[in-house]
Amino acid sequence: xxxxxxxxxxxxxxxxxxxxxxxxxxxxxxxxxxxxxxxxxxxxxxxxxxxxxxxxxxxxxxxxxxxxxxxxxxxxxxxxxxxxxxxxxxxxxxxxxxxxxxxxxxxxxxxxxxxxxxxxxxxxxxxxxxxxxxxxxxxxxxxxx
Amino acid sequence: xxxxxxxxxxxxxxxxxxxxxxxxxxxxxxxxxxxxxxxxxxxxxxxxxxxxxxxxxxxxxxxxxxxxxxxxxxxxxxxxxxxxxxxxxxxxxxxxxxxxxxxxxxxxxxxxxxxxxxxxxxxxxxxxxxxxxxxxxxxxxxxxxxxxxxxxxxxxxxxxxxxxxxxxxxxxxxxxxxxxxxxxxxxxxxxxxxxxxxxxxxxxxxxxxxxxxxxxxxxxxxxxxxxxxxxxxxxxxxxxxxxxxxxxxxxxxxxxxxxxxxxxxxxxxxxxxxxxxxxxxxxxxxxxxxxxxxxxxxxxxxxxxxxx
Numbered sequence: 001x002x003x004x005x006x007x008x009x010x011x012x013x014x015x016x017x018x019x020x021x022x023x024x025x026x027x028x029x030x031x032x033x034x035x036x037x038x039x040x041x042x043x044x045x046x047x048x049x050x051x052x053x054x055x056x057x058x059x060x061x062x063x064x065x066x067x068x069x070x071x072x073x074x075x076x077x078x079x080x081x082x083x084x085x086x087x088x089x090x091x092x093x094x095x096x097x098x099x100x101x102x103x104x105x106x107x108x109x110x111x112x113x114x115x116x117x118x119x120x121x122x123x124x125x126x127x128x129x130x131x132x133x134x135x136x137x138x139x140x141x142x143x144x145x
Numbered sequence: 146x147x148x149x150x151x152x153x154x155x156x157x158x159x160x161x162x163x164x165x166x167x168x169x170x171x172x173x174x175x176x177x178x179x180x181x182x183x184x185x186x187x188x189x190x191x192x193x194x195x196x197x198x199x200x201x202x203x204x205x206x207x208x209x210x211x212x213x214x215x216x217x218x219x220x221x222x223x224x225x226x227x228x229x230x231x232x233x234x235x236x237x238x239x240x241x242x243x244x245x246x247x248x249x250x251x252x253x254x255x256x257x258x259x260x261x262x263x264x265x266x267x268x269x270x271x272x273x274x275x276x277x278x279x280x281x282x283x284x285x286x287x288x289x290x291x292x293x294x295x296x297x298x299x300x301x302x303x304x305x306x307x308x309x310x311x312x313x314x315x316x317x318x319x320x321x322x323x324x325x326x327x328x329x330x331x332x333x334x335x336x337x338x339x340x341x342x343x344x345x346x347x348x349x350x351x352x353x354x355x356x357x358x359x360x361x362x363x364x365x366x367x368x369x370x371x372x373x374x375x376x377x378x379x380x381x382x383x384x385x386x387x388x389x390x391x392x393x394x395x396x397x398x399x400x401x402x403x404x405x406x407x408x409x410x411x412x413x414x415x416x417x418x419x420x421x422x423x424x425x426x427x428x429x430x431x432x433x434x435x436x437x438x439x440x441x442x443x444x445x446x447x448x449x450x451x452x453x
Contacts, residue, residue, distance in 0.1 A: 119374045119397070126405050130364060130367065
């Protein structure tokens with residue numbers, strides 16, 4: 001578990017590298033570059049990994065002349081900390097404590113409504129598919145008769 | 146003095162075993178989710194895991210601790226019980242009292258809220274559900290332990306088609322046949338920290354099992370998914386009481402996605418085989434019969450250690 005409550009800000013490439021480390025468990029810079037999924041230069045990757053280490057997100061152990069890195073936090077922990085930071089900032093943004101909370105509820109409701117609309121579309125599509133299937137079976141049956 | 150010592154020792158054993166089994170369940174229950182079983186079997190196994198600490202510790206205390214003390218403890222000797230058994234005995238009494246309080250509280254609060262909902266309710270002419278017109282009634286919910294019934298808000302009646310209502314009612318009937326409200330009440334009697342995730346996994350498995358039971362073809366699956374999405378738009382004014390089973394609970398996205406992917410294969414997911422249960426029970430009884438005497442002696446030796 002990450003001890004600090006504040007979550008460090010991450011750039012897109014830092015995030016990408018962190019995801020690679022989560023996926024592989026532990027890794028050296030050379031191993032990250034070996035399969036070609038990361039096209040940046042060795043020094044760029046090395047500097048970014050070093051920055052992630054200094055931000056407290058990676059641990060490292062010397063392995064020959066290089067370092068082997070592994071994550072200090074899980075993906076869920078990082079997401080949780082980011083969410084907690086966001087919510088804390090939101091709550092501090094207004095002197096009236098109920099106002100930011102109402103924005104949060106509004107945003108969640110809008111998100112929920114969007115999800116429900118998407119699910120509704122999927123259901124209607126499935127209904128049409130089933131109806132078409134029945135129709136085509138009926139036509140085939142009629143032709144055979 | 147003998148009886149007091151017996152009670153203290155029994156309660157001590159009970160609470161120690163309850164805590165050990167609970168910790169084992171807290172750390173080990175996630176492995177159960179990896180079993181490739183039907184949702185019904187998974188729900189049953191998760192429920193069994195949740196009540197195992199209470200069931201196991203009560204059974205062990207009644208089957209081993211009390212008989213071993215009765216048979217092997219000399220009555221004439223006046224021994225001191227010791228601080229530890231007394232302290233643990235008090236802890237056990239607090240634990241049992243807390244369980245009783247939670248059950249009582251859940252029952253009372255559920256009965257009060259349901260009585261409010263039923264104040265101006267009308268049974269539907271089909272007799273399969275009761276229509277409530279109060280605005281705080283959840284869209285569709287199952288209430289009651291001995292005579293469970295389905296309550297439906299009047300908004301729901303207008304919102305669902307006949308087919309959608311049919312599948313939604315079959316979903317609730319599946320909860321009735323699994324006695325899920327009663328199981329929720331039983332869970333209240335087994336308090337232990339960090340069990341919330343297991344309880345929520347059980348709740349999710351019961352919903353999926355009820356979905357499985359309500360659906361017999363692709364059209365049913367789509368009707369149930371449509372009913373779920375429609376009723377999700379009706380936001381309940383207050384949270385539902387403990388001993389009720391709401392229709393719109395669990396992960397909506399997962400349930401709808403599952404229903405839309407229905408291809409008749411749910412029923413092929415293996416259930417926990419009955420013969421395996423019978424074999425396990427028979428083996429347990431056989432082992433118990435042949436090892437009961439030595440087990441009593443060992444139990445009594447442990448009680449002696451506890452007293453000293």
